[in-house]
Amino acid sequence: MHLYIAKRLAALVPILFGLTLVVFFIMALIPGDPALAILGAYATPENVARLNAQLGLDESLPVQYLTWLGNLLQGDLGRSYSLNRPVLDEVLERFSATLILAGAALVLCTIFGLLAGIVSAVRQYGLADKAVTLLVLVGISMPSFWLGLLLILFFAVELRWLPASGMYAIYGGGDLPDLLSHLILPAATLAAVATGVVARLTRSAMLEVLRQDFIRTARAKGLPERRVIYVHAFKAALVSIIPVIGIQAGFVLGGAVYIETVFQWPGIGRMLVQAISTRDILLVQGGVLVVAASYVLINLLVDVLQSLVDPRVKA
Amino acid sequence: MSAISTSSSAGDAARTPERPKRRSFLRLLLRNRLAGLGLVVLAAIVAIAILAPILPLADPNATAPANRLLPPLSEGHLLGTDELGRDLLSRLVWGTRLSLFMGVAATLVAALLGSTIGLVAGYFGGRLDNALMRSIDMLMAFPYILLALAIVAVLGPGLLNALYAVAIVNIPFFARNIRGVTVGLSHKDFVEAARLSGMGHGRILVSEVLPNVMPVIVITMSTTVGWMILETAGLSFLGLGSQPPQADLGSILGEGRKVMLTAPHVTTIAGITIFLLVMSINLVGDGVRDALDPRLSAGALARPAPVTRIARAKNADDAAPPEGSPALAVRRLSTRFEVGERIYRAVNDVSFTIRRGECLGLVGESGSGKSVTALSLLGLVPSPPGVIRAGRVWREGEDVLSLSREKLRALRGGRVSYIFQDPLTTLHPLFTVGDQLVEAIRAHRPASHAEAWTQAVALLDRVRIPAAADRAEALPHELSGGMRQRVAIAMALANEPDLIIADEPTTALDVTVQAQILALLDELRRESGLALLFITHDFGVVSQLCDRVAVMYAGKIVEEGPTQAVLEAPAHPYTRLLIACVPILGSGKRALDAIPGLPPAVDRLPDGCAFAPRCPRATAACKEGEIPPVSVADRRSARCLYAGEVMRAATEGSAA
Ligand code: SF4
Numbered sequence: 012m013h014l015y016i017a018k019r020l021a022a023l024v025p026i027l028f029g030l031t032l033v034v035f036f037i038m039a040l041i042p043g044d045p046a047l048a049i050l051g052a053y054a055t056p057e058n059v060a061r062l063n064a065q066l067g068l069d070e071s072l073p074v075q076y077l078t079w080l081g082n083l084l085q086g087d088l089g090r091s092y093s094l095n096r097p098v099l100d101e102v103l104e105r106f107s108a109t110l111i112l113a114g115a116a117l118v119l120c121t122i123f124g125l126l127a128g129i130v131s132a133v134r135q136y137g138l139a140d141k142a143v144t145l146l147v148l149v150g151i152s153m154p155s156f157w158l159g160l161l162l163i164l165f166f167a168v169e170l171r172w173l174p175a176s177g178m179y180a181i182y183g184g185g186d187l188p189d190l191l192s193h194l195i196l197p198a199a200t201l202a203a204v205a206t207g208v209v210a211r212l213t214r215s216a217m218l219e220v221l222r223q224d225f226i227r228t229a230r231a232k233g234l235p236e237r238r239v240i241y242v243h244a245f246k247a248a249l250v251s252i253i254p255v256i257g258i259q260a261g262f263v264l265g266g267a268v269y270i271e272t273v274f275q276w277p278g279i280g281r282m283l284v285q286a287i288s289t290r291d292i293l294l295v296q297g298g299v300l301v302v303a304a305s306y307v308l309i310n311l312l313v314d315v316l317q318s319l320v321d322p323r324v325k326a
Numbered sequence: 327m328s329a330i331s332t333s334s335s336a337g338d339a340a341r342t343p344e345r346p347k348r349r350s351f352l353r354l355l356l357r358n359r360l361a362g363l364g365l366v367v368l369a370a371i372v373a374i375a376i377l378a379p380i381l382p383l384a385d386p387n388a389t390a391p392a393n394r395l396l397p398p399l400s401e402g403h404l405l406g407t408d409e410l411g412r413d414l415l416s417r418l419v420w421g422t423r424l425s426l427f428m429g430v431a432a433t434l435v436a437a438l439l440g441s442t443i444g445l446v447a448g449y450f451g452g453r454l455d456n457a458l459m460r461s462i463d464m465l466m467a468f469p470y471i472l473l474a475l476a477i478v479a480v481l482g483p484g485l486l487n488a489l490y491a492v493a494i495v496n497i498p499f500f501a502r503n504i505r506g507v508t509v510g511l512s513h514k515d516f517v518e519a520a521r522l523s524g525m526g527h528g529r530i531l532v533s534e535v536l537p538n539v540m541p542v543i544v545i546t547m548s549t550t551v552g553w554m555i556l557e558t559a560g561l562s563f564l565g566l567g568s569q570p571p572q573a574d575l576g577s578i579l580g581e582g583r584k585v586m587l588t589a590p591h592v593t594t595i596a597g598i599t600i601f602l603l604v605m606s607i608n609l610v611g612d613g614v615r616d617a618l619d620p621r622l623s624a625g626a627l628a629r630p631a632p633v634t635r636i637a638r639a640k641n642a643d644d645a646a647p648p649e650g651s652p653a654l655a656v657r658r659l660s661t662r663f664e665v666g667e668r669i670y671r672a673v674n675d676v677s678f679t680i681r682r683g684e685c686l687g688l689v690g691e692s693g694s695g696k697s698v699t700a701l702s703l704l705g706l707v708p709s710p711p712g713v714i715r716a717g718r719v720w721r722e723g724e725d726v727l728s729l730s731r732e733k734l735r736a737l738r739g740g741r742v743s744y745i746f747q748d749p750l751t752t753l754h755p756l757f758t759v760g761d762q763l764v765e766a767i768r769a770h771r772p773a774s775h776a777e778a779w780t781q782a783v784a785l786l787d788r789v790r791i792p793a794a795a796d797r798a799e800a801l802p803h804e805l806s807g808g809m810r811q812r813v814a815i816a817m818a819l820a821n822e823p824d825l826i827i828a829d830e831p832t833t834a835l836d837v838t839v840q841a842q843i844l845a846l847l848d849e850l851r852r853e854s855g856l857a858l859l860f861i862t863h864d865f866g867v868v869s870q871l872c873d874r875v876a877v878m879y880a881g882k883i884v885e886e887g888p889t890q891a892v893l894e895a896p897a898h899p900y901t902r903l904l905i906a907c908v909p910i911l912g913s914g915k916r917a918l919d920a921i922p923g924l925p926p927a928v929d930r931l932p933d934g935c936a937f938a939p940r941c942p943r944a945t946a947a948c949k950e951g952e953i954p955p956v957s958v959a960d961r962r963s964a965r966c967l968y969a970g971e972v973m974r975a976a977t978e979g980s981a982a
Contacts, residue, residue, distance in 0.1 A: 029464050037480050135629045152605035154556050156563050157579060157597030164590055221629045222708070224751040231706055231746075232739030232766040232817060236632045246756050265471030269560055273583075283472075284564050287479045295479045303468045310467075321756060323803055 015318055019311055026307055031083065034300045035076050038292055088297035093289045098297035102279065106301055109267050109278035111190075115198035116263040120205035121256055127206070128213020128252075133240055135218065143210060150207030155266055159200040159273035166196060197274040201266055205259040212255045216248040223247065250321045257313030261306055361613020367606035375423040384413035386420045387571045398591050408578075408592050409585045417578055418599055424574040425603070428489050428567075429555030435493035436554070437547050440500025445531055445539065447501070448508025459505065462498045470495060474557060478566045485574075488567035492557045500546050507542045511535055541618045548611035552604045559600055575600045630708035633734060634661070634701075636727050638716050647720050648679060653825045653857035654703065654742075655679045659717030661695075661702045664710075670929045672698040674881035676717070680825065685851060685858040687872035687889065689865060689904065693925050695881040696861045700829045703859075704738050740770045742825045743818040748834040749810035753802040759786075759813045760798030766820040785816040789846060808839035815846065825857045832867065844871060865905050869893055877901045880926050880936035883955075887962030897964035897973040900937050935966070943968055 070078070082089070088098035131143040166173045173196050220226065221244050229243045230236075268280030275281070279298050286294040318324050374381070393400075393411040400406055405414040447458040465473065474491040481487035511517060512535070520530045559576030561567035563583075568574045573581070575596050582592030648655035661673040672695045680686045690696045701707045703719050704726065719726040726737065738744075746752040754762060763782035767773055773781070779798070786794035789812040802810055811831060818826050828847065832840040848871055851858050860872055868875050869889060876886040877900065885898040896902040926936050934949040935941065941948065948967055955963040958973055966972060 026464075026467060030467060033464060033468075034476070037476055040480050132629060148605065148608060149601075152552065152601055152608050154559060154563075154576075154579070154597065154600045154604070156560060156576075157593065157600065160579075160583060160586060160593050160597065164586065168587060218629050224746065224748070225754040226630075227701075227706055227708075228744075228746060228752045228814075228817075229754065230632060230738065231704070231744040232820075233735050233737070233769045234739075234765065235735065235769070238765075238769075239632070243754055247754065250756070261469040262471075265469035265473075265475075268471055268475060269563065272564055280475075283475055283479075284566065287475065287483065287566060292479075295476070299468075299472060299476045299479075302472050306469050306472075307467055322801060323755065 016315055019314060023307065023311060027304060030300065030303050030307065031080055032076075034296055034303070035079055036072075038296045039072055039075070083300075088300075089293040091286075091291050091294040093286070093291040093294065098293050101282065101294065102297045102301050105277060105279040105282045105298070106305070108276060109264070109271070109280060109302075110305075111194065112197055112201060112270065112276055112278055113260070113263040113267050115194055116201035116205065116267075117256070117260055119198055119202035120209050120259055120263070123202070124206045124209025124256075125213050125252070127210035129217060129240075129245065131210065131214040132217035132221070140214075143214070147207040147211050150203045151211075153203060155200055155204055156269040156273050158203055159197065159270055162196050162200055163273070197270045197276055200273070201263050201270045204266065205262055208262075209252070209255060209259060213248065213252055216251045217244055219251075220244045220247045246320065250317070253313060253317045253320060257310055260309045260313070264302060264306055264309075358613045358616060360609050361616075364606040364609025364613065367602060368610055371422060371603055371606065372426065374419055375426050378419050378423045381419065383416040383419055386412060386416040386573075388412060397589070398595070405595055406589075406591055408581065409589070414592065414595060417573060418575075418595060421573050421575045421578050421596070422599060422603065424485075424568060424572065425555055425559055425576065425600070428485070428492075428558040428574060429551055432489050432493040432496070432554040432558060433547050433551040435490070436496035436550070437500055437543055439493070440497040440546075441504045441539070441543050443497065443501040444504030444506075445508050445535060448505040449512045449527070449531055449535060451509070451512065455505070458501070462501045465494075466498045471557065471560070474561065475566075478561060483566040483569065485562075485568045485572065488558050488561040491561065492554050495557070496550055496554060499550055500543070503542055503546050504539055507539050508535060511538055545615050545618055548607075548614040552607040552611060555607070556600070556604055575603075628710045630710075633705040633731065634707040634712050634714055635709040636705065636714045638714065638727075647723055651682070651722065653680045653682045653684070653721070654859070655720040656699075656703065657718045657720065659699065659702060659719065660715045661698050661707055662713055662715050664713055668929050670927075671881050671931060672712075672928055673702060674928075674931075676878075676881075676883055678876050678883060678886065680857050680859055682824065683851075683855045683857055684874065685860055685872045687868035687875040688859060688861045688878060689863065689868055689875060690878035691863055691925055693928070694878040695928070696878045697829050699878070700744075700827050700859065700861050703827060704742060704744075705734060706738075706744070736770065739766055739818075739823075740821045741823050742827065743821070743823040745811075745814050745818045745826060745828040745831045747830040749814045750802060750807070750834075753810060753814065755802055758799055758801055759805070759810075763798070763813070763817055763820060766817050770821045781820075782816075785820060786813065788819065789813075789816045789850075791816075806839075807835050808842065811835060811839075811843055812846070815843070815850070819850065819854075822854070823856060825859065826851075827859045827861075829861045830863070831860075833862070833864075847871070865893075877904065880931060881928050882936065882965060884937065884966070885962075885964040886955075887959070891959065891962060895973045895976040897958040897962065897969040897976075898937075898966045899941050899943050899968075899972055901964075902972065902976060943972070 086099055088102065090096070091098050091101055094101055127143045127146070131140045134140045174193055217240075221240070225247070226239060226244055229239045234243070265280075267276075267278055268284060270276065271278040271281040272284060279302060283295060283298045285291075286298065389410040389412055391411050393407050394409055396407040396411075398406040398414075405418065408414055408417065443458055443462065447455040468476070474488075474495045477491035477494055478487055481490065517530060517534055520534045525534075558567055559574060559579070562574050562576030563580040565577075565580060568577050570577070579593055579596040579600070582589070582596055586593050648657070656679070657677050659673055659676045660671070663670040663672055674695070676695075676699055678686065678688075688696045688699065698707055698712070702712075702714055705714070707714070714727060717727070721737075721742075726734065729737065753759065757765075760779060760782050763785055764775060764778040767778040767781055768775075783794045783798050786798055791797050791809060791812050797805065797809070802813070805813065811834075814831070818828075831847070832843050835843060844867065847858070847860075850856070858871075860868070862868060865875075872889050874887065875889045875892050876883045877892075877898065878884065879900050885892065885896065885901045887897075892901060893905060896905055926932060926939070932938065932949065934951060935944070935953045938944040938948045945967075953965045953967060955965045956969055957963050958969045964972075
């Protein structure tokens with residue numbers, strides 16, 4: 012087990028390295044002169060040249076990359092010109108807000124997706140199954156940004172139960188109930204699609220497993236049907252469900268972009284959208300890199316979890 | 327088993343995709359009512375989008391500040407106006423047109439690039455495959471939408487850029503799916519043949535491989551186009567896609583958001599439109615997938631119920647319980663697989679008795695119905711599609727098939743237990759064998775986990791597993807095949823049964839292990855005086871183990887009697903041939919290929935004797951009417967018009 016984790020950790024190094032390469036060179040592809048973008052159209056050529064030198068942009072690309080990587084390893088992602096603060100500080104602050112949102116959504120979609128999927132499989136073709144199938148279909152066809160707006164209109168504007176925006180508790184302003192009341196709507200919105208996907212897959216994984224020979228064995232040895240389904244079938248189905256939950260982690264991390272915009276959640280997705288419109292390239296670079304790196308770590312966690320459920324993959 | 331093998335071969339066919347005939351494809355698609363509904367809605371939306379330029383619509387970009395934010399059903403503006411007074415209906419139609427175009431275009435780009443990568447990687451394999459797939463993995467290391475954002479950041483906001491971004495993000499889905507199929511195809515005979523005939527790689531890919539990969543491409547397209555419409559709309563919603571004055575549905579929604587509180591109709595109408603569009607596409611997509619890959623369709627994945635469906639006719643004359651107190655008495659059992667219109671008579675009017683402590687061998691080719699018979703006894707035939715249509719299974723004066731769920735559960739693995747063919751698939755792969763034994767014990771009597779564990783180890787010891795305490799901690803895949811089958815036997819013994827039903831328990835094992843397992847079973851049986859129903863295709867095994875034998879053919883028992891007597895003088899031509907094809911007694915694996923011809927499909931049984939088409943003795947009389955079992959000697963019967971002669975010929979033959 013430890014060996015497996017160690018191996019997986021070692022395999023992280025090239026992936027993370029690859030990530031830095033991709034992120035750096037994507038950003039290097041940006042047409043136009045960043046210094047010009049920063050200084051505006053009326054900048055004098057001397058000023059542009061000075062800023063270019065300052066940013067190291069007059070070096071060759073590989074040199075620039077190495078300098079950038081060196082700085083990165085020291086925790087220096089550069090300075091955001093639009094916010095005038097270190098990129099890393101901004102990114103970490105924003106990312107923690109996104110993690111809360113995405114984490115909550117992931118928990119929601121796992122719980123409800125599994126429940127709905129199991130009920131649906133157990134009551135195949137029954138009323139519950141049809142209801143779940145319909146909800147799943149609605150869930151995965153619904154643009155999440157519109158769902159968010161609908162929820163705001165209904166719960167925040169119409170019923171005034173929950174706030175539509177204004178989540179600042181992360182910065183030390185509010186307490187836990189305040190955070191939760193701000194979290195419910197965006198987390199539910201973000202979880203909607205993922206719940207549908209998890210439910211759909213859980214249903215088919217359970218149905219697939221329930222046809223297996225070892226389920227017949229479980230029945231032949233006289234186990235109560237509850238145990239056959241919730242222990243034997245579910246554990247075997249988890250093997251194919253866990254990777255899908257891992258994929259959903261990526262979907263909620265990315266999908267947070269829309270939800271943060273709709274609910275004005277101070278997360279990294281909204282930061283990225285703003286940074287893209289202000290052409291704050293270093294900020295985009297840092298944000299993308301941190302989110303992607305965290306996604307790689309999440310995938311590692313998922314794999315470890317998988318190996319706990321299914322010891323056959325250990326080798 | 328023929329019904330089962332029929333359905334699994336249908337599954338195999340689905341896994342190697344072939345181009346289905348177009349008409350049947352459309353029919354399959356339309357049979358799915360939801361998909362049909364989706365198709366209608368989608369067709370309507372597409373038609374409106376295409377006809378937008380000739381529809382009598384207002385100019386979608388004509389602003390009219392005086393008319394801003396008119397509610398729906400205003401005069402001249404069916405759906406009202408937006409914050410610049412532009413006609414919403416017109417904007418919506420043009421927006422739908424743009425969104426559809428973006429989604430379809432992104433799908434085509436992703437399909438083209440992704441499929442090409444997948445085809446090339448899968449076809450050439452080796453280092454090229456490795457390099458391509460590594461790059462794809464790298465793309466997938468980014469959260470889905472984040473990557474699209476990064477690409478838009480590079481290219482700058484704009485309609486086409488959003489389209490490229492969404493297309494690139496979806497390339498991996500195509501590349502992976504198509505590579506998977508191509509790898510399987512690149513070693514197929516027809517591809518090898520094309521290569522040998524000197525066809526260039528490019529031509530082979532296009533003319534031989536591509537047509538076979540096409541269904542997968544179509545499935546992937548139909549399942550991703552909905553997302554891509556959502557994603558491009560999403561980017562526009564964020565202001566990164568279509569730029570004013572041009573507006574797709576996402577932009578309309580995004581603009582409407584600013585006035586959401588005063589005029590919610592703008593976002594609502596745009597939202598509903600996106601939703602309907604994507605939902606209709608998803609419905610059609612699911613339909614396409616089900617039609618092209620039936621294995622994935624909901625119907626193919628019917629969940630087997632805990633007990634076989636039992637639907638017997640009331641006025642059956644099989645109600646009398648047997649005399650004496652046998653371990654089990656089966657009377658006129660009929661189990662069928664009912665798949666739509668087709669009815670497979672897997673078990674057809676089968677009767678037999680197993681006395682206490684007796685071993686009965688049930689012999690037949692695969693597809694003869696012997697396994698289905700075994701599973702029917704405790705209602706373990708998967709249903710759907712299995713249905714028990716007639717018969718009784720008597721045990722201790724009660725009909726097992728009429729027992730309550732709970733009583734049946736208590737019987738299963740309690741006084742009657744099963745051993746199945748391949749313990750690698752019949753043991754749960756993720757629980758230790760010790761835990762699986764503990765479970766079997768605790769399902770039938772109260773015991774703490776620790777007590778049950780001690781008993782489990784003792785059971786493993788009893789089936790001669792060395793170092794039983796250690797092995798109890800092992801998972802099934804960590805044991806050898808022989809050890810696994812010993813575990814399965816230990817599990818069957820867990821609650822001291824008086825009858826064990828063993829369904830080809832040695833078929834998956836190699837010959838030496840087979841002999842060991844048989845010896846173990848025989849020993850255990852004599853030790854504890856339990857009865858055994860032993861199902862096999864191997865007459866050699868029967869002669870070693872069984873007191874009596876019943877031979878099955880096409881769902882019926884065609885001959886029954888004491889093993890020795892049947893072996894010496896078979897009364898049914900089929901039995902005779904079966905015996906003849908055992909080269910060395912007990913050498914196992916030998917298939918029954920020595921009998922020319924195939925057993926009949928049990929959904930199309932011929933009139934008269936089912937064996938007639940293969941029978942060397944068949945006459946015209948054999949093909950008319952039901953052949954009843956006739957008694958040929960003391961406690962022996964056979965379903966053959968000429969049973970007596972066959973038997974006599976055998977005796978004379980062996981005497982000669
Ligand atoms: S009834 Fe006729 S066809 Fe059938 S086994 Fe006997 S001889 Fe052959």
